[in-house]
Amino acid sequence: MEKFTQLTGVAAPMPMINIDTDKIFPAVYLKTIKRTGLSKHLFEEVRFRPDGSENPDFVLNQTPYRNAKILVGGDNFGCGSSREHAPWALLDFGIRAVIAPSFADIFYNNCFKNGLLPIALPQAEVDLLMDDARKGANAILTIDLEGGTITRPDGGKIRFEIDPFRKHCLLEGLDDIGLTEQKAAAIKTFEEDARRARPWLFGITARSAS
């Protein structure tokens, strides 16, 4: 996983609540068996017109937001389906951070597995950053994960919190499975204990159904 330390880039305003994962990445494209190249369908329903041309009203089709690295969104960002294609498509477009008042749980988790930083802030602070994001070429934010700060275009700072373990993994670009494999002995012990305490949970799908 790519490390996340500091990020400076254009922030795009998306002042909508409940931006769901169907909107971020429509279900019809979930037929892919790959995790790359998904940005062509990012926000497809609103980003393109029926003839396939760009919808000029959509923020990510406008300069400088075409090169946005940060999204500022509304409440309950990423609600709906568990599809990890949503963060994959955002990353493929170049988005490395999303700022919103709240996130849906599964989307929030999925972001961390891919080096995409979701930052939850109180509505009043999101409102300030939303205003900043509307400043076109001046809509530049700097996110410092280690220090937990967002630097606004006017130099003002907003603080944010990320739980320490997730922060550590992002800063170091750590692979979760690799980390867990270091606990192989604990998993084995757990399994041995569980097999004694709840033996019916072992071998379930290996049994031919009767």
Next chain:
Amino acid sequence: MAEPRTLFDKIWRSHVVSRQDDGTCLLYIDMHLVHEVTSPQAFEGLRLADRALRRPDATIAVADHNVPTSDRSRGIDDPESRLQVETLERNVREFGVPYFAINDTRQGIVHIIGPEEGLSQPGMTIVCGDSHTATHGAMGALAFGIGTSEVEHVLATQTLIQAPAKNMKVAVNGTLGAGVSPKDVILAIIGKIGTAGGTGHVIEYVGSTFRQMSMEGRMTVCNMTIEGGARAGLVAPDEVTFAYVKGRPYAPKGGAWELALAYWKTLPSDPGAHYDKEAFLDAGAIAPHVTWGTSPQDVLPVTGRVPDPAGVEDPLKRAAMERSLQYMQLAPKTPLVEIPVERVFIGSCTNSRIEDLRAAAAIAKGRRVAEGVRALVVPGSGLVKRQAEEEGLDRIFLEAGFEWREPGCSNCMSMNNDRAEHGERVASTSNRNFEGRQGKNAKTHLMGPAMAAAAAVTGRITDVRELG
């Protein structure tokens, strides 16, 4: 005396492999359900890192999202859908995952077949790369949806790194009125708490309404927990649960059954257990519900009218409502029962079990699908389909002009060819009314199965209580 614990606390604690200082836990997973859409990249990850599947005996796979619901004996026409299903078939062979093939009678929507086969059991931790995994919480299990990276993590290690959730109690007491279904209960709950009401929490559904509810009904309620923002929702196991599980193909048998049963009886929340958040509803006050907008929280009793954004103060919420109404092509204050529908979908992991089909058939019986309406009935599994046919439900639907299809996810999210065309307005028993989900510009109204059947025969949204 030990601190009183909730059902969720008990399941969580008995599955913690290790705990970090910040509370993050490595959680053991008892059952991993796999489908074709969210697994290919996970298996590819295992292959690239030369990792094996840790517990084939706790893993099972099925293809459900891409499968055609018409005659599938000739395979899948759509090349991308076919590739995704073939990729799953290749992966299950390579990694040794038990698999229900698409022509197996036991094939069906992953969340229907888990409980049906006895794979989902009380006290388990159950995951699947699918947000509606919450369904299995009806068994008294901790069941939640995960992303593809987490699918890979479970395949490789049988564990997940998880931050603990908080406890939320949703209490519903009393008896449901005639014509009111479990779907109406969960829609009313979402209308009350909102789509982010359960974020960061696991919801336990308590109260006499759930005690009186069948397992199928509890599954409908738990299924849509995710639409209330919580990853998992559960109902304490009781005699109804035990009677449902007993004798199912993968359920424990003999001495193992007795052992399991004794354990399951220790699971219900202790008196005085702490909940961080609570919501209360009166079952007697719940009417049949229907959504009018593009979020599941945009829901009202069918006796209501389309809301008016002019009355909403919060500018973001007003903008969202205006956008919803524009997308839905609805004028404020229109009575919901005056909204015409062009398509009806009875199916999905929310409402495609035998009871759902019986409820819809009771309305369809002796009536005809209205002129200009296309109505699909898609059973949740091959076994549900077979049982419905044994009960003659297929004849009732076919005689009334409904289409009787093969099992799968179908028009809920339309990855196969069951799709609303030309922005059709759909009365749907599924779980999400998001823009474009059922087809480009499709306008979805969520409701229960009897309500959807009523809409099919009248051609408009209808209060099922008036059809009798």
